[in-house]
Amino acid sequence: AQTVTQSQPEMSVQEAETVTLSCTYDTSESDYYLFWYKQPPSRQMILVIRQEAYKQQNATENRFSVNFQKAAKSFSLKISDSQLGDAAMYFCAYRSASGGGADGLTFGKGTHLIIQP
Amino acid sequence: ETGVTQTPRHLVMGMTNKKSLKCEQHLGHNAMYWYKQSAKKPLELMFVYNFKEQTENNSVPSRFSPECPNSSHLFLHLHTLQPEDSALYLCASSQVKGWETQYFGPGTRLLVL
Numbered sequence: 219a220q221t222v223t224q225s226q227p228e229m230s231v232q233e234a235e236t237v238t239l240s241c242t243y244d245t246s247e248s249d250y251y252l253f254w255y256k257q258p259p260s261r262q263m264i265l266v267i268r269q270e271a272y273k274q275q276n277a278t279e280n281r282f283s284v285n286f287q288k289a290a291k292s293f294s295l296k297i298s299d300s301q302l303g304d305a306a307m308y309f310c311a312y313r314s315a316s317g318g319g320a321d322g323l324t325f326g327k328g329t330h331l332i333i334q335p
Numbered sequence: 336e337t338g339v340t341q342t343p344r345h346l347v348m349g350m351t352n353k354k355s356l357k358c359e360q361h362l363g364h365n366a367m368y369w370y371k372q373s374a375k376k377p378l379e380l381m382f383v384y385n386f387k388e389q390t391e392n393n394s395v396p397s398r399f400s401p402e403c404p405n406s407s408h409l410f411l412h413l414h415t416l417q418p419e420d421s422a423l424y425l426c427a428s429s430q431v432k433g434w435e436t437q438y439f440g441p442g443t444r445l446l447v448l
Contacts, residue, residue: 222377251434261423263439270434309378315434322368322380322391323437 220245220312224326231300232334238285239295239329241310249315252286252293253323258306266308269293271315297331305333337361339440341426347446350416356443358409358426364438366431367409369401372423372442384409385431416447 221244231237243252254266269277269286276284281301285294297304307330311323339360348354360367369381383391384403398420400412409426423444427437 253436255439261442261444263425263427265436265438268434268436313434322370322383322393323378324380325378327377 220247220250220314220324222310222312222324222326224308224310224329226329227327228330228332230332230334231297233300233302235300236296236298237300237331239297239308239310239331241293241295241326243291243293243310243312245291245312245314247314247316251313251315252284253311253313254282254284254293254295255309255311255325256304256306257309257328263309267295300333302333302335305331307331339426339428339438341424341440341443343443344441345444345446347448348413348416349448350418352416353412353414355413356411356424356426356445358411358428358440360407360409360426360428360438360440362428362438364428364430364435365406366429367403367406368427368429368437369409369411370425370427370439372425374422378425381411413445416445418447421445421447 250271252269256264267279281298307328309328310326314321342357367384371379381395382401402410423442425442426440429435429437
């Protein structure tokens with residue numbers, strides 16, 4: 219079974235600064251997908267960014283980028299120019315590529331990100 | 336309505352009650368999922384439906400009974416629940432191809448007394 223570990227229960231960053239959230243995972247599979255989701259106080263889970271394991275290039279979405287290290291099984295999220303609206307719980311998630319497309323996500327416990335004005 | 340909707344948003348029930356949670360997706364997806372989010376545990380996958388067929392039951396107790404009448408609707412029938420079943424229940428949907436993103440509903444906050 220796959221596991222996802224987020225070792226930082228809470229992180230705090232000044233507005234406009236950069237912050238990196240850590241995620242490691244354990245799997246015996248070679249092909250899979252990784253995701254970062256954001257859950258603001260409204261509880262709505264929102265996709266932030268995703269990465270296919272076979273792609274070496276790190277994914278980027280505007281101010282959000284990842285550092286994907288497949289050999290180390292590490293998938294960190296970097297948020298640049300942090301904004302007050304970035305305050306939320308951030309979840310790292312893993313999905314197998316072997317199940318034909320309708321596989322559930324395995325989530326980490328989450329990191330609570332606080333943005334200091 | 337757009338995206339994934341869930342009703343009710345909040346539910347309080349006694350341990351002897353029977354209730355149902357409803358999820359509807361307006362995205363044309365063909366896979367739907369139930370997740371449970373408890374206060375001190377990671378989000379847990381409960382059930383997966385692929386083209387209306389249940390493809391995964393993640394060792395969920397039988398007091399939770401899912402139903403997927405079509406690709407757009409998903410229900411979670413609840414009966415004789417325990418207080419430890421109190422949680423946020425999230426529904427999600429996705430396409431069944433490649434690495435399609437799962438889109439989540441706003442959740443139903445359930446309290447079992």
